[in-house]
Each structure stands twice: as C-alpha cells, then as structure tokens.
Amino acid sequence: MTWPIGPNLAPGWIAATIKEEGQARGCDNNKQRWDKMHMEPEFKEQDQVLVSTLNFNIIEGPRKMRDLFLGPFTIIKLIGKNAVEVKPTEEFSRKHAFVPVSLIKPYFQREEDKFPSRKKSPTPPEIVEVEDSPGTVKRIIKARKIRLNGKDKRQYLVRFKNQTADHDKWLAEDAIPDGNLHLRRFRASRIAEQSHKL
Secondary structure (H helix, E strand, O other): OOOOOOOOOHHHHHHHHHHHHHHHHHHHHHHHHHHHHOOOOOOOOOOEEEEEOOOOOOOOOOHHHOOOEEEEEEEEEEEOOOEEEEEOOHHHOOOOOEEEHHHEEEOOOOOOOOOOOOOOOOOOOOOOOOOOOOOOEEEEEEEEEEEEOOEEEEEEEEEEOOOOHHHOEEEEHHHOOOHHHHHHHHHHHHHHHHHHHO
C-alpha cells in the first residue's frame, strides 16, 4: 500500500484505510457467498461417475446433439480435493484419465424394481423404405473447392436418404449418383437464396 507524501497526510491516510476496509469487506462477502453455495464433492474410490463431454473433441456429430455426459467410469483414486483418476473404457483409452471434480457427477443406475410404476419409454419402430438403397442421395448441402495434385477440384457435401448428418460425405461431381439432377437442384436453390437476399 502506498502512502501519500506531503504536509497534510490525514486525508490521504483516511481515504486509504476506507479503501482497504472496503476491499476486506468485499473479500469476506465473496467468501461467505462461496461457502454457502459450494459443497465439497463426496466421491470415493470405486464410485461410478459420469464425465462431462465439454472438452471431448473425439465425438462426432453436431455439438447440440451430443450427450452432455459419458460413462459410467470407475474412480481409481482421488487426487486431492479437486481431481480424480478414472478408469477409461476401451473406446476412450486415449483420453486423459485425470478429470477435475467440476467435470464429473455421480452415476445412478436405474432401478426398475424400486419404481415399478415408472414407465419405460417405448422404442420407436424402425422406419425402412424398401425402394431406397443406403447410398441414395437425398440432397446436396454445400460446395467447396480443394486443391488436389496442383489442380482445383470442386466437391459437394452430400446427404443420403435415411441417414443423419453424421454420415454426410464430400464427393466429387462424378462420384455422386444421379449427379446431374442433384446438382441442378442445388444450383437452383443457391440462385433462389441469393435473389431473396437482394
């Protein structure tokens, strides 16, 4: 803390002590609020936990459609109060085994015998269209130019029928089944979009 220099030290000293007291009160208020809301995790070794997918970049698909938590994983050991070491499954064996406590939550198994009146969600019947093969193109979504062997090539992002966005593929024009028809539709839709913007 710096003290004012000069013949009249009292006003500066009073202002400095008031500022210091205000900062101390603010720190105390923050600590009280934190202590009131914060609960120490009660994890033990061999507990089953779910791990947040916040930092997982190996999961495919749109971020909105991903699961928020994966697991269950077993806690091998506790590392202080702030982290745990989990035993990763084979699928996530290359993922780091140490996880902060803020990114895990306890796993509870469903117990149907305890709650017999709780209804299970019925699995929807699988819709199968006989006339469409798995490689049938639904529509072309985007176009891009890439450079292959020193030449510019155009590729198109193709969505297939009865497939999710995870299965979209970038294909060259000659690799698209019924390419002429789908490319005409794609170009017409782009022209229509541009005319609406004007």
